[in-house]
Amino acid sequence: MTAAITARGLVKRYRDRVVLDGVDLDVAAGTVFALLGPNGAGKTTAVHILATLVRPDSGTAVLAGHNLAQDPQGVRSVIGLTGQFAAVDNLLTGEENLRLMADLRHLGPREGRRRVAELLERFDLTQAARKPLATYSGGMRRRLDLAMTLVGTPQIVFLDEPTTGLDPRSRQTMWDIVRELIADGATIFLTTQYLDEADRVADRVAVLDRGRIVGEGTPGELKSRVGTEVLLIKDPDGTPRPEIPIDGTVRGLRDALAAVDGDPAAVVSLRAPSLDDVFFALTGSAASEASTVGAAPTLTNASATDASSTEEEA
Amino acid sequence: MTSFTATAADSGTMFRRNLLHMLRYPGLTVFVIAIPVLLLLLFVYVFGGTLGAGLPGGGSHGAIQEYLAYVVPGILLIGVAGIANGASIGIAQDMTEGIVARFRSMAVSRAAVLNGHVLGNTVQGLLCLAIVLGVGLLMGLRPGAGPLAWLTLVVFLALVCFAVSWVAVAMGMTAKTVESASNWPMIFTLLPFLGSGFVPTSSMPGWLRQFADWQPFTAFIETARDLLAGQAPDARYGWLSLLWCALFVVGGYVWARSLYERKSVGAS
Numbered sequence: 001m002t003a004a005i006t007a008r009g010l011v012k013r014y015r016d017r018v019v020l021d022g023v024d025l026d027v028a029a030g031t032v033f034a035l036l037g038p039n040g041a042g043k044t045t046a047v048h049i050l051a052t053l054v055r056p057d058s059g060t061a062v063l064a065g066h067n068l069a070q071d072p073q074g075v076r077s078v079i080g081l082t083g084q085f086a087a088v089d090n091l092l093t094g095e096e097n098l099r100l101m102a103d104l105r106h107l108g109p110r111e112g113r114r115r116v117a118e119l120l121e122r123f124d125l126t127q128a129a130r131k132p133l134a135t136y137s138g139g140m141r142r143r144l145d146l147a148m149t150l151v152g153t154p155q156i157v158f159l160d161e162p163t164t165g166l167d168p169r170s171r172q173t174m175w176d177i178v179r180e181l182i183a184d185g186a187t188i189f190l191t192t193q194y195l196d197e198a199d200r201v202a203d204r205v206a207v208l209d210r211g212r213i214v215g216e217g218t219p220g221e222l223k224s225r226v227g228t229e230v231l232l233i234k235d236p237d238g239t240p241r242p243e244i245p246i247d248g249t250v251r252g253l254r255d256a257l258a259a260v261d262g263d264p265a266a267v268v269s270l271r272a273p274s275l276d277d278v279f280f281a282l283t284g285s286a287a288s289e290a291s292t293v294g295a296a297p298t299l300t301n302a303s304a305t306d307a308s309s310t311e312e313e314a
Numbered sequence: 315m316t317s318f319t320a321t322a323a324d325s326g327t328m329f330r331r332n333l334l335h336m337l338r339y340p341g342l343t344v345f346v347i348a349i350p351v352l353l354l355l356l357f358v359y360v361f362g363g364t365l366g367a368g369l370p371g372g373g374s375h376g377a378i379q380e381y382l383a384y385v386v387p388g389i390l391l392i393g394v395a396g397i398a399n400g401a402s403i404g405i406a407q408d409m410t411e412g413i414v415a416r417f418r419s420m421a422v423s424r425a426a427v428l429n430g431h432v433l434g435n436t437v438q439g440l441l442c443l444a445i446v447l448g449v450g451l452l453m454g455l456r457p458g459a460g461p462l463a464w465l466t467l468v469v470f471l472a473l474v475c476f477a478v479s480w481v482a483v484a485m486g487m488t489a490k491t492v493e494s495a496s497n498w499p500m501i502f503t504l505l506p507f508l509g510s511g512f513v514p515t516s517s518m519p520g521w522l523r524q525f526a527d528w529q530p531f532t533a534f535i536e537t538a539r540d541l542l543a544g545q546a547p548d549a550r551y552g553w554l555s556l557l558w559c560a561l562f563v564v565g566g567y568v569w570a571r572s573l574y575e576r577k578s579v580g581a582s
Contacts, residue, residue, distance in 0.1 A: 051419045076421040087412030089331070091338045103327040104422050106320070132338070148416070 003062070004029040004156050004187035005050065010059035012045050012211075019045045020056070021211035027204075029064075029155075032178075032188040034202035034219075036195060038279065041208040043191040044084070047160045050189070051081045064155050064187075080154030084161045086141040087148070088133060094144050095120065095129040101151035119147040123177070139170030146177060157181060159190040163197065175200065195219070195278055207282050215282035223273055225281045231256050234267045241266075245277065321423035328430020335404065336438060346400045347442045350393040351449050357389070357512065358382045358453060370514060379454055386450045387538040388511025390471065391531050393446050394478055395502035397439040401479045402486030405431050406495030409487055414574075428570050432479045439475030440468070458544030467541040470555070474534050477559040478502060480566025487573040505531035510539075530558035 005027040012020040019042045027033040037043050048054040050061055052072045060067070066074035081087075089097050098119055102112030120126045123143040128136060136144065142162070149157060159178065163171045178201055181188060192198055198205045199219040206216040215222060227245035231253065234240050241260070246252040257268070336343050357365070358381060366381030408414050408427065417427055447455075459467060485498035508525065509515065509532035515523050526532050533554035540547040 053415055053418055073421050076419060079419065081416065081419040083412055083415060085412045087416035089413050090411065091335045092331070096334065100327065100331055101420075104324060104417070104420055106323065152420070 002029045003027065004031075005033075005061065005063050005189065007050065007061040008059055010046065010049055010061065011057045012042075012049060012054065013057055018211050020049070020059075023059070023208070023211070023213055025050075025061075025206065025213075027187060027189060029187050030185050031203040032182055032190065032201050034198035034205045035189070035191045035208055036193070036198050036205050036278075037191070037208035038193060042211045043208055044160055046208070047081070047083075047158050047189070047191060051079055051158055052076055053081075077152075078155045079158060080149035080152065080156070081158045082142075082146050082149045082160065082162060084164055086138075086145040088141060088145055090133045093130050093132055094125050094136070094140075097133070097144060097148055098151060101148045105152040107151070115151055119150060122180075123147045124173075137170075139166055139173065142166060142170065142174065143177070146174075150181075154186065156187045156189065159188060161191055161193070163192070163194075195223075195273070199223075207279065209279065209282070215278070222278050222282075225278065227252075227273065229253075229270045230273055230277060232269045232271065233260060236263055236265045236267070243277075245273065245281075317423070321425060321429075324423040324426035325429035325433065328426045329433045330430075332404070332430050332434025333437065336434065342400050342403065343438060343441075346393075346396040346438065347445050349396050350389050350442065350446045353392055354385070354389045354446060354449060354453070357385050365513065368513070368517070370516070382450065382453055382455050383457075383543070384539075385512060386447070386455055387535045387542060388506050389446055389450075390443050390538055391474075391506045391511060391535050392503065393442045394439060394471070394475055394534070395499070395506065395531075397435055397442060397475055398478045398482035398485075398499040398502045399496045400438060401431060401435040401482035402489065402495040402499045403492060404435070405483045405486040406489045406492045410492055424574070425571065428483055428567075428574060431483050432476060435479040435482075436472055436475045439479070440472055443471055443475075457542045459542050460544055463541050463544050467538060470537060470541060473559050474555070477562035477566070480570065481562050482566075484566050484570035484573060487570060502531075505529055506535060510535050528554070530555070530562070533558060 003026060005025055007023065007025040010020050010023040010025075011018070023042075023046060025033075025035075025046075035043050035046060045054065049056045050063065050068070052068065052075050060069065062068065063075045064078040066078060068075055089100065092100065095116060098116040099112060102116055107115060117126075120129050123146070125140065125144060125147065128140060133141065133144075146159075146162070162178070163174050166174060175197075178188065178190070182201065188201075190198075190202070202219060204217065205219050205222055206213050207222070208214070215225070228248035229246050229252075231244040231246050232240065233244075244256050244260075246256050253270075260266075358378060362378040362381040362385070364377075366377030366379075366384070369377075369380060369384055405428075408431075414427065482499045482502070486495045489495035489497070506512070508522070509529055510526065511531065515526040515532065518526055533551045536551040537547045537555045540551075
């Protein structure tokens, strides 16, 4: 398998804050790679570095054979970037936005028209093609944004939190489109805060925490580190007990319950492991510990995953 | 494709984009044209009688017409300053939206976005100046310029628009928000007042006159005034104009390029 992205020792500091602290990444061509992490972990910075928008303080990267430092224009010619905020021209129509991309990719008038029509059709934007963007919904803007990224048929597509801020239906449409891209053989590098999203499409997942890769593997491998289910027990007065990861078998559940000396009236429930669980398992600190050791960043990170706040990275 | 033809092609694409912006968002263009036209009416019909009488050799007979001929070049340069405002706002809009990050992640010539803005603004500027001159003609302005002088005037004003736009684009990029983008270019709107736009510099106190005689807009206004009157431009102001233009283009370009590289990601 050939490598689409190879990065070694990427470091980025903003003043005294270390955003990336020696990140290595390997993405095989034609695969989907998910970079998973809480807000502020450095995901967007990693994408911005690989997409030539930000220069790393140190480290090297090669994308589809083009060296990031020596041949940034070469890198730009093989990548497409869709960020968290729709990068569209609000004063133009959807079709004009796509034509702009076709012209900047030097596709030529005939090929440009063909490609624009094809993408409008594929992204279900044909009807709205000649309407100003002010009339577009959030989901339509994201679709247009992704369509613009694909005008040049990039070998490597970066999707930086492609579903943040979308309603469930638009989210679903987005993943359908991503699956089509995968079928077309593009290499996809996506970032997300949600384990289940990575789980659904990614071949490999790396977990980024405070600028470091703390775990990497297939989604299954990562989840197996925390068990397949989490057992929750609440005492009758409502006090929650510490959560117990289990392996999803009856025996596992029975053993876990047996180990609890508890009130028979305690309330039990099961839930799937979340990013928090994987995250805590990988960083080796339990949620309860984190709050007592005064590891404030961990705690903040963990709680931020639940909030739907947008990422505040530079 | 060589890098030169690629830059030219990409700049052309961006230029078309900026022209489309003007069509889709005509409010800014209308505003940029309305201000100098209103100032022209105000200065000629309200202040013109008195100011025209104060011109060197000005009599009270036909003072308004005399002042019209005097003030039109000043108003033209007010128009150029308005164009500078538009340029700053336009680039600030781009920079605060994600689109510039997209351009930067594509194999697009680095200068193309800026070239598109500057060229689009120059065209907008010429349109604005043509309308101001048209209103002047309707008000009774009878320029003495022959065809060659008119042509020189158009080229000269295009050059001034182009040069001032480069500085304005850089100024717009220093702004953190679209709202504050027109703060710095306001200086350009003041300069015709602190020069020979509305009254001769000879009527000013010595210290102000020193400034007025050397600042770029006096040179631009005097050169435009001579060309419009059909006279050969004053050599001192002519050369000073070209010098200021060269300084604006080079300085604005270098400043804008360095800001473009640094600032287009921070917005998110």
